[in-house]
Amino acid sequence: MSGGAGKVYFVLYLAVVLELLIIIVERDEAEESLLRKQRETMKIVESILSQLQSGAGTEGINTRPKDEITIPQEGSDIKAALGVDIKSDRQYIIEVGITDISSSLKKNEGENDKEYTARLKDLVSLANVREIEYQVFYNDSEDPSNPPTFPDEDALKTQGMDVEDLVVGDILDGGEGARWHFKASRKLVFDKEKTFNQINLKNVNPEALHPVYPAEDVIAKGPSFVPKNMPEDSTFFYSSEESMKSVKTEGGEDMKKRSFVVNFQPPREAGWYKLRFISRTNRILGVKSNENIKDLDEEAKVNIGTVQLTVRDLLKVKKQLVSSLDKYRLPTVELMMSENGNEKFAVALRKSKDKAFKEADNPNETVGKINLYSYIARLLAPGKSLDFAQNKGGIEFDIRVITPNPRVAKPVINAPSYFASFDKLAGVFEFSITPWMGDANKVTGRVVDMNGSTAANVVVRPNEFEADGTTPVTVRTGGGRLFTGVIDSKLDPGIYDIKMTHYLSGANDTATVKFQVFKTGLTESSKKDLDFRVGQRSYYGINFMISAIPESGGKIKSNQFRIYLNTDKTIQSADAAPFEGLALSQTEGLKLTYDANELSLRITWEQPITGEEIDIYPLNTVKVKQKPPRINTGSKSVVVSGNEKDVKVRISGISIGGVSIGDPDPNSTKEAKTTVKLSGAKVSVDGYELNGTPTLEETDGNYSIYFELSGKLARGEDMLTGSVSVSMRATAINPLNGKASNQSKKKITAMINFEPEKTTRRRRGGATRRRR
Numbered sequence: 001m002s003g004g005a006g007k008v009y010f011v012l013y014l015a016v017v018l019e020l021l022i023i024i025v026e027r028d029e030a031e032e033s034l035l036r037k038q039r040e041t042m043k044i045v046e047s048i049l050s051q052l053q054s055g056a057g058t059e060g061i062n063t064r065p066k067d068e069i070t071i072p073q074e075g076s077d078i079k080a081a082l083g084v085d086i087k088s089d090r091q092y093i094i095e096v097g098i099t100d101i102s103s104s105l106k107k108n109e110g111e112n113d114k115e116y117t118a119r120l121k122d123l124v125s126l127a128n129v130r131e132i133e134y135q136v137f138y139n140d141s142e143d144p145s146n147p148p149t150f151p152d153e154d155a156l157k158t159q160g161m162d163v164e165d166l167v168v169g170d171i172l173d174g175g176e177g178a179r180w181h182f183k184a185s186r187k188l189v190f191d192k193e194k195t196f197n198q199i200n201l202k203n204v205n206p207e208a209l210h211p212v213y214p215a216e217d218v219i220a221k222g223p224s225f226v227p228k229n230m231p232e233d234s235t236f237f238y239s240s241e242e243s244m245k246s247v248k249t250e251g252g253e254d255m256k257k258r259s260f261v262v263n264f265q266p267p268r269e270a271g272w273y274k275l276r277f278i279s280r281t282n283r284i285l286g287v288k289s290n291e292n293i294k295d296l297d298e299e300a301k302v303n304i305g306t307v308q309l310t311v312r313d314l315l316k317v318k319k320q321l322v323s324s325l326d327k328y329r330l331p332t333v334e335l336m337m338s339e340n341g342n343e344k345f346a347v348a349l350r351k352s353k354d355k356a357f358k359e360a361d362n363p364n365e366t367v368g369k370i371n372l373y374s375y376i377a378r379l380l381a382p383g384k385s386l387d388f389a390q391n392k393g394g395i396e397f398d399i400r401v402i403t404p405n406p407r408v409a410k411p412v413i414n415a416p417s418y419f420a421s422f423d424k425l426a427g428v429f430e431f432s433i434t435p436w437m438g439d440a441n442k443v444t445g446r447v448v449d450m451n452g453s454t455a456a457n458v459v460v461r462p463n464e465f466e467a468d469g470t471t472p473v474t475v476r477t478g479g480g481r482l483f484t485g486v487i488d489s490k491l492d493p494g495i496y497d498i499k500m501t502h503y504l505s506g507a508n509d510t511a512t513v514k515f516q517v518f519k520t521g522l523t524e525s526s527k528k529d530l531d532f533r534v535g536q537r538s539y540y541g542i543n544f545m546i547s548a549i550p551e552s553g554g555k556i557k558s559n560q561f562r563i564y565l566n567t568d569k570t571i572q573s574a575d576a577a578p579f580e581g582l583a584l585s586q587t588e589g590l591k592l593t594y595d596a597n598e599l600s601l602r603i604t605w606e607q608p609i610t611g612e613e614i615d616i617y618p619l620n621t622v623k624v625k626q627k628p629p630r631i632n633t634g635s636k637s638v639v640v641s642g643n644e645k646d647v648k649v650r651i652s653g654i655s656i657g658g659v660s661i662g663d664p665d666p667n668s669t670k671e672a673k674t675t676v677k678l679s680g681a682k683v684s685v686d687g688y689e690l691n692g693t694p695t696l697e698e699t700d701g702n703y704s705i706y707f708e709l710s711g712k713l714a715r716g717e718d719m720l721t722g723s724v725s726v727s728m729r730a731t732a733i734n735p736l737n738g739k740a741s742n743q744s745k746k747k748i749t750a751m752i753n754f755e756p757e758k759t760t761r762r763r764r765g766g767a768t769r770r771r772r
Contacts, residue, residue, distance in 0.1 A: 070088065071402070088266075090265070093261060094134075094261075098129065098282075101123045102255060126282050127209045129260075130190050133187040133219075135184070136225060137276065139181070139271055148272065149174040150180060164278070183223070183225075186218060187218065188213040188218060188236065188238065190212070191217065195209065210238075215233065215553075225264050225265055231554065266401045271400075273399040274398050280391055281393065283304075284305075286382075288382060290382070302314065318377070327355075327359075331348035331349055411433065411434075414432050415431035416431070419515060421516075422517070425607060428487070430485070431485060431511070434480040435479065437505075444500070445499065447487055449494065456488055494516075494517055495515070496517070498513035518555070523549050526549040538625060539624070539626065539660070540592050542589075543590065543591050544591075545584055550605070557608075564578045564601070567590070567599050567624065596624045597623065600620065601620050602617060603616045604616055625742075627741060628741040629744050633653070636653045644758055646691075650707075654703040659672040670735065674731070676703065677729045678726050684725075685720060687713060687714055688710065690709060705726060709724070719753065720752060725749040726748050728747075730743065
């Protein structure tokens with residue numbers, strides 16, 4: 001790890017030298033000296049990039065390598081049997097190395113605000129982890145010492161598996177009969193804009209650059225494995241507190257790593273669990289993915305750590321390398337941008353190296369230059385720098401889970417440490433007791449508010465059926481039994497303690513359940529957003545997207561919510577089944593086709609134990625509308641001509657955007673028909689008035705407005721100044737159902753500053769002269 005860091009410091013030194021040489025080259029007017037220094041500059045760039053080729057991508061992520069968790073049988077007196085209490089959940093801290101930008105945060109000498117802001121946005125990316133995924137795998141091996149083998153990357157490719165695309169239940173073959181079951185994953189995705197927007201630009205420091213990983217962007221698969229006493233959003237998250245601990249421990253103000261927290265409690269299933277962590281950072285930032293490979297901005301910057309090089313510098317080196325290595329048929333950067341381009345480029349590069357090994361006078365040096373060329377190509381190919389090994393990291397460790405069965409010595413009650421509900425339903429939760437001795441068991445419960453007063457009681461009901469609702473529960477004397485606790489009244493929003501007690505043979509055990517009640521509904525901002533979307537964006541042709549945030553935030557699992565999104569055409573079809581969760585992406589959303597008249601949206605919460613359903617967003621039904629066209633004036637131009645008595649004004653470059661009509665055929669190119677009208681013409685030019693009415697001309701979807709003005713300049717004036725304006729109104733008509741949109745209105749204004757040709761005036765006595 002120290003070797004990699006040393007290379008980075010050496011690279012920083014070389015980068016400073018490089019920048020100085022580039023400045024000298026640009027200022028040197030002597031042609032011979034200029035060429036010589038350009039060659040020196042290229043050598044320095046080559047040196048920097050060559051040093052960076054050897055960095056290891058996994059050196060910046062670490063945590064504890066191995067662990068063991070014991071899960072006791074319910075009702076077991078572990079302390080009596082083993083002499084110690086056993087904790088069956090764990091918290092792990094995952095540290096991911098980042099680029100230290102501490103010394104680059106201040107504004108550089110001569111740097112303006114715009115340049116500083118652009119550089120600061122790059123530093124926000126460099127100082128954070130772009131995305132990190134936490135994965136859980138399980139194998140039922142009973143080997144107490146060694147976990148089964150896990151397939152490496154080559155083995156996964158052979159199996160046609162990509163661990164980032166796994167579905168819960170998939171099985172990976174580790175060889176020698178080892179079968180690893182994919183159980184769950186959580187992926188955090190960095191939001192650069194939200195992170196940057198929270199920075200106070202008047203006081204920029206490393207601590208201010210803490211990342212934002214929006215809850216709505218978390219990609220979750222499978223159960224959370226979060227301990228029972230913790231909410232769902234505690235599964236895997238970024239911790240600014242832990243990140244700052246490393247800064248304080250190492251001294252100084254440098255921020256060199258980010259810390260993430262995992263809270264893990266396996267189910268009662270003995271065997272081996274493998275926890276894998278895959279990170280992607282931004283240590284190297286090449287050309288952005290939205291750039292055009294054929295038209296790169298030569299002044300654009302690429303970042304290798306905090307070292308910045310221009311695209312121009314890299315193009316110079318690339319050109320020299322291509323020239324010197326022409327005979328080895330290097331693959332083009334464009335090849336990398338094609339479909340499956342990474343693989344094609346790698347195969348072609350391998351052929352170039354093989355040819356160099358066979359034919360070059362100095363094979364090692366030549367192959368090194370080919371490797372350098374590939375590195376530069378990846379920096380210049382838009383979006384491909386994300387694939388650098390230096391931007392990737394991964395680590396995994398194994399946890400052995402054992403389930404001993406010590407003797408049952410006393411009454412035990414096991415209840416969740418936390419659960420939540422909404423105020424329109426009475427709270428319901430499940431708990432268990434051991435040992436079950438029939439009528440000898442007694443369980444009571446009461447709800448206590450924050451003042452210590454009893455707010456309600458708990459009605460205790462033994463479960464008669466398994467979770468499927470049809471299979472009878474098997475009751476065994478001496479074993480455990482599952483119960484449902486129902487709070488006997490609805491409670492106001494707030495936090496309560498539920499005190500549960502299990503009595504048996506003169507002994508008792510107690511448990512405290514933290515119960516949080518939320519106001520039924522969405523947050524105010526989320527409701528306003530949905531009301532606006534439903535009321536103002538229900539247009540033909542769109543895929544209706546949903547993103548809702550309940551008052552409970554992330555405290556109640558999203559899979560307990562249901563979205564009913566329908567039109568009057570889908571309400572009787574299979575498409576009317578509710579969506580599970582709180583969000584629908586554009587691809588999942590309901591497409592509003594031309595034959596729909598109404599759109600309805602309802603969001604509910606389904607109590608997971610009773611199945612009772614309440615509205616979180618009550619049914620909202622609106623008419624589906626035709627979207628109005630958009631009047632675009634971004635390319636507007638104005639031409640004024642004529643003489644002082646007859647002035648002509650033409651406003652051109654006005655366009656009307658195409659409007660979707662909800663054609664169910666995905667290959668359809670049909671658009672709404674558009675009608676355009678003019679009204680409210682106004683002339684604000686001294687001495688002139690409108691001659692007739694403005695006329696509208698249309699050619700291939702582009703519109704021009706033509707005015708004629710008549711009048712004369714005031715005595716002594718040469719310039720005609722002022723403005724003309726007219727209101728343009730556009731309506732879209734759906735050709736499939738005949739429905740018309742609301743009118744789009746836009747005031748089109750042309751500013752006039754024109755020196756017209758002067759007309760001649762007749763002198764007294766018959767002579768004429770031109771007025772000066």
